Amino acid sequence: MSSTDATPETAASDDVLIVHGGTPLEGEVTVRGAKNLVSKAMVAALLGTSPSILRSVPAIRDVEVVTGLLRVHGVEVELDGDTLYMDPTSVESAGVEEINVHAGTSRIPILLCGPLLHRLGRAFIPDLGGCNIGGRPIDFHLDALREFGAVVEKGPDGTHLSAPNGLHGIRYELEYPSVGATEQVLLTAVMAKGTTELRNAAIEPEIVDLICILQKMGAIIKVHTNRVIEIVGVEELKGYSHRALPDRIEAASWASAALATGGNVFVRGAEQADMMTFLNVFRSIGGAYEVDDDPNTGGIRFWHPGTALKPVALETDVHPGLMTDWQQPIVVALTQADGLSIMHETVYENRFGYTSELRRMGANIELYSDCLGGTPCRWGRRNFLHSAVIAGPSKLHAADLQIPDLRAGFSHLIAAMAAEGTSRVYGVDRYITRGYENFEAKLLGLGAKIERPRP
Ligand SMILES: CC(=O)N[C@H]1[C@@H](OP(=O)(O)OP(=O)(O)OC[C@H]2O[C@@H](n3ccc(=O)[nH]c3=O)[C@H](O)[C@@H]2O)O[C@H](CO)[C@@H](O)[C@@H]1O
Numbered sequence: 447m448s449s450t451d452a453t454p455e456t457a458a459s460d461d462v463l464i465v466h467g468g469t470p471l472e473g474e475v476t477v478r479g480a481k482n483l484v485s486k487a488m489v490a491a492l493l494g495t496s497p498s499i500l501r502s503v504p505a506i507r508d509v510e511v512v513t514g515l516l517r518v519h520g521v522e523v524e525l526d527g528d529t530l531y532m533d534p535t536s537v538e539s540a541g542v543e544e545i546n547v548h549a550g551t552s553r554i555p556i557l558l559c560g561p562l563l564h565r566l567g568r569a570f571i572p573d574l575g576g577c578n579i580g581g582r583p584i585d586f587h588l589d590a591l592r593e594f595g596a597v598v599e600k601g602p603d604g605t606h607l608s609a610p611n612g613l614h615g616i617r618y619e620l621e622y623p624s625v626g627a628t629e630q631v632l633l634t635a636v637m638a639k640g641t642t643e644l645r646n647a648a649i650e651p652e653i654v655d656l657i658c659i660l661q662k663m664g665a666i667i668k669v670h671t672n673r674v675i676e677i678v679g680v681e682e683l684k685g686y687s688h689r690a691l692p693d694r695i696e697a698a699s700w701a702s703a704a705l706a707t708g709g710n711v712f713v714r715g716a717e718q719a720d721m722m723t724f725l726n727v728f729r730s731i732g733g734a735y736e737v738d739d740d741p742n743t744g745g746i747r748f749w750h751p752g753t754a755l756k757p758v759a760l761e762t763d764v765h766p767g768l769m770t771d772w773q774q775p776i777v778v779a780l781t782q783a784d785g786l787s788i789m790h791e792t793v794y795e796n797r798f799g800y801t802s803e804l805r806r807m808g809a810n811i812e813l814y815s816d817c818l819g820g821t822p823c824r825w826g827r828r829n830f831l832h833s834a835v836i837a838g839p840s841k842l843h844a845a846d847l848q849i850p851d852l853r854a855g856f857s858h859l860i861a862a863m864a865a866e867g868t869s870r871v872y873g874v875d876r877y878i879t880r881g882y883e884n885f886e887a888k889l890l891g892l893g894a895k896i897e898r899p900r901p
């Protein structure tokens with residue numbers, strides 16, 4: 447099972463955005479539900495005996511992929527505006543070929559295991575996709591599922607699971623607080639027989655929102671101190687009605703774009719509580735922000751105050767640390783800071799590939815295999831280039847860029863908008879649409895000078 451985001455070379459030659467750089471982004475964008483919650487909330491709907499309603503659903507490709515997966519399993523899915531109706535009353539098994547149509551782009555298919563084992567007694571894991579930023583093994587998922595009582599069989603066409611004796615609660619400690627493995631345990635334990643205790647769990651806001659959804663469905667989940675989650679299995683869950691929490695990764699991406707281009711962007715829908723760590727970093731670099739806490743129209747305004755940006759030493763970490771998905775946009779902003787910054791990536795071993803393109807644009811970024819951030823991490827001394835030193839400020843110049851993955855892609859766009867001259871950014875449809883809805887219209891609305899090549 448591998449992470450299968452395509453390599454940059456495979457981006458179609460017409461999948462390109464022309465960016466005329468040098469214009470500060472100014473105006474307003476709206477963020478809707480978080481990519482990393484919405485797709486899991488859709489999987490949770492599979493567990494209900496009645497329909498679920500999910501609001502604030504963004505128009506992104508990961509939602510399309512999970513819609514396809516739910517439909518092949520007999521769930522009726524209808525989108526009305528940004529509200530998703532999911533009726534799981536007639537869940538049925540799907541064939542390997544039908545499932546494989548939706549394989550290879552997202553990591554979500556593995557999260558269907560628990561719900562499908564409960565509903566149908568069997569499940570199949572197709573090839574997983576997602577960003578190509580490390581090995582992304584699924585050993586924690588399979589290990590936990592086996593503990594719950596699942597039988598995991600690897601065949602020539604993929605991994606098949608069954609639960610001949612049903613699933614029962616477990617005491618389980620994650621080696622690392624993996625987001626996906628925590629969600630796997632939650633989605634499986636809620637209907638397993640008995641109580642589950644998960645130690646060293648991830649506690650990202652998207653996980654807390656998933657817990658809220660499961661609670662609405664009838665689950666009993668207690669979040670204790672020290673990353674311990676206790677789940678009391680119940681026999682039946684009903685559908686839910688929920689508004690997804692806003693996408694804090696998209697919000698931070700626009701904030702970084704405002705800073706790197708010397709602009710001023712109001713991100714409607716951005717929430718302070720989920721972005722506290724990012725906001726501290728943004729202010730340390732010298733960016734300015736203001737929170738509007740109106741529950742209906744509020745958000746956060748981010749702007750460059752016109753004074754020199756300051757260098758910082760940062761490390762990515764699990765929540766409440768600095769989110770790894772914020773790393774790339776922040777690094778682009780740091781190319782404009784006055785001095786030496788450090789970024790130590792501790793979550794993924796290979797998330798700096800995109801910096802080679804930034805170097806071609808004139809950024810001064812060196813990569814190291816040592817843990818430069820101060821805290822030794824899992825990747826130290828294993829020859830993974832997982833620390834970056836960024837010397838700024840650099841005058842960025844235009845280049846032709848190949849996007850390697852989702853967040854790197856948005857960061858390439860930011861760099862192209864901050865650079866002098868006209869860049870061509872390849873792979874925007876393939877990668878960026880997976881997590882940023884309507885990004886071209888949003889960029890145009892902020893005054894970005896972008897265009898598609900004429901046929
Ligand atoms: C769809 C989604 O929500 N994606 C997010 C989710 O990814 P995802 O859930 O895949 O990320 P994890 O938190 O599981 O991964 C964190 C680390 O744990 C390792 N690991 C994970 C599982 C496993 O079985 N074995 C193992 O070794 C991974 O290789 C990685 O080094 O959380 C990441 C960390 O916040 C984010 O960057 C992704 O945007």
Ligand SMILES: C=C(OP(=O)(O)O)C(=O)O
Binds near residue numbers: 576578852853881
């Ligand atoms: C790494 C990411 O997502 P995924 O897990 O879907 O690849 C991301 O959203 O930055």
